[in-house]
Amino acid sequence: MTTEDLVAHIHRKQSFLCIGLDTDLEKIPQHLLEEEDPIFEFNKGIIDATHHLCVAYKPNIAFYEAHGVKGWKALEKTIHYLNKNHPEIFTIADAKRGDIGNTSTRYAKAFFENLQFDSITVAPYMGKDSIEPFLAFKDKHTILLALTSNQGAYDFQTQKTGEEELYMKVLRTSKTYKNAENLMYVVGATKASFLTGIRRVVPNSFLLVPGVGAQGGSLQEVCKYGMNKDVGLLVNSSRGIIYASHTTDYAIAAAEKAGLIQQQMQEVLLKSK
Amino acid sequence: MTTEDLVAHIHRKQSFLCIGLDTDLEKIPQHLLEEEDPIFEFNKGIIDATHHLCVAYKPNIAFYEAHGVKGWKALEKTIHYLNKNHPEIFTIADAKRGDIGNTSTRYAKAFFENLQFDSITVAPYMGKDSIEPFLAFKDKHTILLALTSNQGAYDFQTQKTGEEELYMKVLRTSKTYKNAENLMYVVGATKASFLTGIRRVVPNSFLLVPGVGAQGGSLQEVCKYGMNKDVGLLVNSSRGIIYASHTTDYAIAAAEKAGLIQQQMQEVLLKSK
Numbered sequence: 001m002t003t004e005d006l007v008a009h010i011h012r013k014q015s016f017l018c019i020g021l022d023t024d025l026e027k028i029p030q031h032l033l034e035e036e037d038p039i040f041e042f043n044k045g046i047i048d049a050t051h052h053l054c055v056a057y058k059p060n061i062a063f064y065e066a067h068g069v070k071g072w073k074a075l076e077k078t079i080h081y082l083n084k085n086h087p088e089i090f091t092i093a094d095a096k097r098g099d100i101g102n103t104s105t106r107y108a109k110a111f112f113e114n115l116q117f118d119s120i121t122v123a124p125y126m127g128k129d130s131i132e133p134f135l136a137f138k139d140k141h142t143i144l145l146a147l148t149s150n151q152g153a154y155d156f157q158t159q160k161t162g163e164e165e166l167y168m169k170v171l172r173t174s175k176t177y178k179n180a181e182n183l184m185y186v187v188g189a190t191k192a193s194f195l196t197g198i199r200r201v202v203p204n205s206f207l208l209v210p211g212v213g214a215q216g217g218s219l220q221e222v223c224k225y226g227m228n229k230d231v232g233l234l235v236n237s238s239r240g241i242i243y244a245s246h247t248t249d250y251a252i253a254a255a256e257k258a259g260l261i262q263q264q265m266q267e268v269l270l271k272s273k
Numbered sequence: 274m275t276t277e278d279l280v281a282h283i284h285r286k287q288s289f290l291c292i293g294l295d296t297d298l299e300k301i302p303q304h305l306l307e308e309e310d311p312i313f314e315f316n317k318g319i320i321d322a323t324h325h326l327c328v329a330y331k332p333n334i335a336f337y338e339a340h341g342v343k344g345w346k347a348l349e350k351t352i353h354y355l356n357k358n359h360p361e362i363f364t365i366a367d368a369k370r371g372d373i374g375n376t377s378t379r380y381a382k383a384f385f386e387n388l389q390f391d392s393i394t395v396a397p398y399m400g401k402d403s404i405e406p407f408l409a410f411k412d413k414h415t416i417l418l419a420l421t422s423n424q425g426a427y428d429f430q431t432q433k434t435g436e437e438e439l440y441m442k443v444l445r446t447s448k449t450y451k452n453a454e455n456l457m458y459v460v461g462a463t464k465a466s467f468l469t470g471i472r473r474v475v476p477n478s479f480l481l482v483p484g485v486g487a488q489g490g491s492l493q494e495v496c497k498y499g500m501n502k503d504v505g506l507l508v509n510s511s512r513g514i515i516y517a518s519h520t521t522d523y524a525i526a527a528a529e530k531a532g533l534i535q536q537q538m539q540e541v542l543l544k545s546k
Contacts, residue, residue: 022376060372060376062370062372062376062377062379062380062383063376063379065379065380065383066379066380066382066383066387067383067387068345068349068383068387068388069342069345069346069349072341072342072345073342076341076342094372096370096371096372096396096399097335097369098369098396099333099335099367099369100421100422100423100425101423103295103333103335103336104335106335106336106338106339107335107338107339109339110335110338110339110340110341114339114340114341115341123369123371123396123398123399124398124428124429125396125397125398125418125421125429125430126369126396126418126421126423126425126426126430127423127424127425127426127427127428127429127430128424128425128428129423129424129425130423130425131425145398145399148373148398148399149373150373150374150399150400150402150403151400151401151402152373152399152400152401152402152403152404153399153400154400155397155400155401155446156397156398156400156434156439156442156443156446157398157399157400159434159435159439159442160434160435161429161432161433161434161439162432162433166429166432166434166439169429169432170429173428173429
């Protein structure tokens with residue numbers, strides 16, 4: 001998917017909501033456990049009920065990998081279901097991968113070619129030759145961790161490296177990589193006050209913003225400091241939407257929660273015109 | 274596996290060799306492609322021929338994930354084969370994972386509980402609460418990326434953060450984490466000259482050292498600067514051993530290469546007495 005397609009899709013739906021499919025057998029409605037593939041059935045329910053309210057879905061790969069072969073089957077079914085029924089929706093493999101060159105190429109092929117995700121999250125610690133293999137794929141997007149939503153972000157990401165913090169150095173350095181136009185960045189909503197500085201370095205890039213909702217980030221703050229002329233934001237909510245109810249009405253409850261966020265987003269988009 | 278068991282095993286075999294199972298369908302002998310599970314058959318051949326020469330095996334998870342469900346099946350079979358037939362061997366899931374707390378817990382369960390690996394490699398960028406969930410598992414080991422073997426290591430890892438380089442800050446900070454005694458570190462053999470400084474900060478920790486062989490690192494240099502009283506090194510070779518031959522004699526050829534390295538290691542161990 002091109003960035004232009006994503007932007008058009010955002011305007012069409014008046015939403016820049018990404019729904020995180022962190023599907024956990026201990027949290028999904030118990031009646032689904034009788035199904036052959038409870039994870040996929042849950043995801044299908046969420047997707048069917050919310051696809052008109054969001055522009056992206058983000059399965060967190062850990063939740064699938066935790067179930068080994070069964071988990072991978074559920075992941076494959078979920079992404080195929082999305083690509084078949086909602087090809088306009090942007091898909092994010094939240095995998096936080098990254099390794100030396102020939103190994104990163106394997107990860108890129110796994111998620112971009114085999115599973116046909118539009119994008120993947122990547123950790124920057126190993127530098128240029130661990131990231132460029134992901135950037136080599138046309139119309140695929142590499143979402144680099146910059147400033148994450150957790151407390152541990154202050155351990156290394158916000159440490160000064162020379163004149164600037166490490167996450168700023170990651171932003172600035174990554175812009176020099178080959179095919180850097182395929183980069184997006186993770187910036188946690190819990191650190192919205194950092195967005196002004198981040199936008200100085202990457203004014204045009206899309207930012208994937210986790211941490212709204214369960215982790216405490218504010219949508220208004222994120223939009224105030226992070227939005228650009230192309231919107232440039234994908235705001236993720238996972239637990240707040242998909243676990244809005246733990247019974248048979250879970251999909252309806254998820255759609256209600258997603259609808260509330262979509263309305264807030266529409267208001268922001270109308271005001272920013 | 275306890276660290277004491279690993280050290281005893283090293284002395285018993287007079288080897289601190291780790292063999293990397295970066296199994297690639299394009300590089301394995303072509304006759305294996307007729308097997309139902311060529312990846313597992315290849316690994317089994319390598320393990321059967323080399324297990325007396327090494328103390329650890331390290332499947333790089335990207336090479337399995339690249340094949341989706343089939344790849345995960347091959348990984349499961351490989352680790353089960355190892356744990357059943359060679360329970361004394363230390364197993365490393367080279368996965369380079371790391372995410373916010375509840376997600377890191379999923380990854381830890383996937384590799385420590387479900388697959389029963391002894392250890393996993395973890396990326397430090399997200400800090401304390403992304404790493405501690407791995408450390409919570411008794412007699413399991415978390416191998417944190419410190420200074421990697423690739424060129425991209427100079428992008429961020431060697432950048433000065435305050436008084437010291439980022440990788441030194443990672444070492445020093447991680448020592449304050451809960452259950453830090455379960456930490457080991459990745460230090461690339463291509464950067465052996467950094468080992469003296471690293472040993473000042475983590476004198477007692479095991480170091481997993483990739484990059485000997487195909488990537489150009491020297492075993493002698495690594496031992497000179499990196500060895501401690503408990504040996505404290507696991508030196509990895511992947512391609513140089515497992516792809517020593519591309520025909521039916523691949524396992525014999527791998528054993529020859531592994532044997533040469535084991536002999537060099539034995540000489541080092543005898544000299545260091």
